[in-house]
Amino acid sequence: MKILLLLSILSYSVAEIHKSDDVDLLKNGLTELLTTGVAPQYFKDVAKRHQLDLSFSKPPSLMGLSAIDTCDLCGKFVNVVMTMRHIIPEFILKNTIVGACEELKIEANRVCSGVIDPQLDVIFYILKNGKDVKAEKFCTLLLGSSCHNEFDYFNWTIDIPPKPSKLPEKIASRSSKNIRILQVSDLHYDPRYTAGSSAACGEPLCCQDDQGAASDPNDACGIWGDYRNADTSRKVLDEALRHMSTQEVDYVYFTGDIISHRVWSTSEAKNLETEREVLDLLRNTFNVPVLFVLGNHEPHPVNMYAPEEIKTNGLSTKWLFDILAEELKGLISENALKTSEKGGFYTLTLRPGFRVVVLNNNVCGKDNLWLAYDSFDPYGQLTWLVQVLEEAERNGEYVHILHHIPSGHHSCLGTWSREFVKIINRFSETINGQFNGHTHWDEFFLYFDESDPSKATNVAFNGASLTTYSSNNPSYKIYDIDPQNYKVVNFEEWTFNLTAANLQPEKPTVDWYKLYSFRETYGVSSMEPKEINELLTRMIKDKSLLQIYHKYKFRMGSDGYCNDDCHKSNLCRIVTSNVADSYHCDEIMRKYDEQNKLT
Numbered sequence: 073m074k075i076l077l078l079l080s081i082l083s084y085s086v087a088e089i090h091k092s093d094d095v096d097l098l099k100n101g102l103t104e105l106l107t108t109g110v111a112p113q114y115f116k117d118v119a120k121r122h123q124l125d126l127s128f129s130k131p132p133s134l135m136g137l138s139a140i141d142t143c144d145l146c147g148k149f150v151n152v153v154m155t156m157r158h159i160i161p162e163f164i165l166k167n168t169i170v171g172a173c174e175e176l177k178i179e180a181n182r183v184c185s186g187v188i189d190p191q192l193d194v195i196f197y198i199l200k201n202g203k204d205v206k207a208e209k210f211c212t213l214l215l216g217s218s219c220h221n222e223f224d225y226f227n228w229t230i231d232i233p234p235k236p237s238k239l240p241e242k243i244a245s246r247s248s249k250n251i252r253i254l255q256v257s258d259l260h261y262d263p264r265y266t267a268g269s270s271a272a273c274g275e276p277l278c279c280q281d282d283q284g285a286a287s288d289p290n291d292a293c294g295i296w297g298d299y300r301n302a303d304t305s306r307k308v309l310d311e312a313l314r315h316m317s318t319q320e321v322d323y324v325y326f327t328g329d330i331i332s333h334r335v336w337s338t339s340e341a342k343n344l345e346t347e348r349e350v351l352d353l354l355r356n357t358f359n360v361p362v363l364f365v366l367g368n369h370e371p372h373p374v375n376m377y378a379p380e381e382i383k384t385n386g387l388s389t390k391w392l393f394d395i396l397a398e399e400l401k402g403l404i405s406e407n408a409l410k411t412s413e414k415g416g417f418y419t420l421t422l423r424p425g426f427r428v429v430v431l432n433n434n435v436c437g438k439d440n441l442w443l444a445y446d447s448f449d450p451y452g453q454l455t456w457l458v459q460v461l462e463e464a465e466r467n468g469e470y471v472h473i474l475h476h477i478p479s480g481h482h483s484c485l486g487t488w489s490r491e492f493v494k495i496i497n498r499f500s501e502t503i504n505g506q507f508n509g510h511t512h513w514d515e516f517f518l519y520f521d522e523s524d525p526s527k528a529t530n531v532a533f534n535g536a537s538l539t540t541y542s543s544n545n546p547s548y549k550i551y552d553i554d555p556q557n558y559k560v561v562n563f564e565e566w567t568f569n570l571t572a573a574n575l576q577p578e579k580p581t582v583d584w585y586k587l588y589s590f591r592e593t594y595g596v597s598s599m600e601p602k603e604i605n606e607l608l609t610r611m612i613k614d615k616s617l618l619q620i621y622h623k624y625k626f627r628m629g630s631d632g633y634c635n636d637d638c639h640k641s642n643l644c645r646i647v648t649s650n651v652a653d654s655y656h657c658d659e660i661m662r663k664y665d666e667q668n669k670l671t
């Protein structure tokens with residue numbers, strides 16, 4: 073999901089080079105290439121010798137390079153760019169950097185230029201206009217705390233009012249019938265999906281109309297999709313909407329990511345057209361309110377949510393906020409339209425006493441390079457969130473919060489994550505449900521009290537994904553919600569078997585089935601944070617539960633094998649909602665080791 077851009081690519085590209093003199097050659101070669109515009113022969117030789125062919129998405133920790141080397145190279149590289157910007161025209165600098173990506177065979181040439189070119193526009197703007205821009209700041213965003221302490225550059229707080237000694241009474245609900253909510257996430261609609269083309273294409277997204285037919289039948293993209301790097305065709309989208317609309321639900325939550333992973337050929341005009349098409353489709357398919365959340369894939373270039381003050385054409389994200397507001401007209405108030413237009417977030421009441429807050433939390437993502445320009449509470453969104461929650465508390469409302477990126481996701485800026493968790497905990501009696509997406513996995517996340525780490529305060533459910541990208545069976549969820557307090561009572565997950573579907577290409581539809589329902593599968597009597605926390609204790613002792621969790625994570629799309637490290641990683645994800653705090657992850661891994669005698 074994570075598209076790293078050139079700086080990290082170039083930094084990572086030395087990853088497989090263990091001989092330090094080669095690292096030096098590469099560093100010097102890069103500097104020379106950037107200074108002269110010509111790749112020296114020794115640089116080409118190093119690149120060739122190591123056949124650098126690294127995927128965009130590998131985290132640096134998986135590669136052999138030491139963190140210090142990577143960090144060092146990144147810093148050097150940004151500094152060279154900062155200096156050169158004053159000496160040679162930007163377009164030459166751009167061509168050279170794209171050339172370096174091509175030379176190193178980091179990606180196919182068109183992917184190098186398609187991804188790097190527009191991202192460089194953002195970088196150049198920040199270098200030119202940003203206050204206090206340092207190479208270290210960029211490299212911290214790109215490489216994380218292994219490079220520099222993130223909090224040295226990104227550390228801010230939001231004012232949160234204290235809890236009143238007595239909470240106002242909640243508005244009584246007159247309904248006794250469970251509310252049903254359908255959650256669909258991460259559509260990644262791919263208008264160019266072509267059955268029969270190659271699913272082993274060597275680019276970030278395969279099955280494209282311009283990638284040629286598969287030479288090996290095993291590599292042919294299926295009629296209903298592919299488990300490899302492939303997104304959702306129109307055929308699958310239509311079939312999913314057909315099936316979802318047969319479900320009886322009261323509301324639909326769509327938790328973001330409409331645009332495909334063809335990240336090298338996005339544009340404002342193309343994205344705008346696709347956004348409009350899909351949002352219209354969602355709105356018109358269901359005859360109930362559909363709440364839209366923005367994902368990190370909506371903007372052009374991918375991940376880049378520009379601050380409000382950036383008005384420059386091609387850099388501003390205003391067009392996206394405008395289309396969101398347009399699609400929400402009639403559903404939300406004039407006031408709510410204002411915040412949608414400002415930063416892609418809004419609030420509305422679905423019925424008396426039941427409020428939904430939709431956030432654009434893609435601004436927490438470190439892939440969003442605008443954070444190097446200004447990271448402080450982008451769009452004033454968290455400050456606004458506190459005000460909305462305070463008012464909801466005063467008015468006796470319950471709240472659901474929708475956002476795209478789970479707050480404990482490794483791509484989220486630590487300070488954003490920490491402040492968000494503080495807000496959730498302060499208002500945990502008011503917030504009775506959180507729903508997110510982005511990971512494409514069926515998973516959930518627990519929030520814990522800061523002063524009493526044994527106390528779970530909130531749960532966020534991930535909507536998994538409609539896209540298969542990657543190893544997933546397409547899916548959506550239906551939640552049963554208590555009509556009195558709007559807590560999640562249970563959910564069921566719906567999916568189809570992609571392998572089986574592709575074996576019957578003549579069938580006009582696929583066989584959707586209910587994969588499982590949560591309470592029955594995990595044997596819990598409620599979905600309260602406390603009960604889910606106790607479930608974790610049982611999971612540590614019962615590997616069969618952990619195996620089930622892992623298989624359902626992909627909706628049975630992967631072979632499902634999970635070893636100890638894999639179980640530990642799944643558990644760690646569940647208990648991490650504040651990315652800046654590893655306490656709960658460390659604890660649960662320790663308990664797992666203890667239980668399984670691994671220490």
Ligand SMILES: *[C@@H]1O[C@H](CO)[C@@H](O)[C@H](O)[C@H]1NC(C)=O
Binds near residue numbers: 228
């Ligand atoms: C963030 O800044 C605050 C206030 O200056 C400081 O007390 C705190 O230690 C900093 N956090 C980190 C993780 O460095």
Ligand SMILES: *[C@@H]1O[C@H](CO)[C@@H](O)[C@H](O)[C@H]1NC(C)=O
Binds near residue numbers: 570571572575
């Ligand atoms: C999916 O279908 C294939 C082909 O019929 C079958 O081999 C496989 O076991 C099925 N997987 C699941 C999880 O049902």
Ligand SMILES: [Zn+2]
Binds near residue numbers: 073260512
């Ligand atoms: Zn996604």
Ligand SMILES: [Zn+2]
Binds near residue numbers: 368476510
């Ligand atoms: Zn996403």
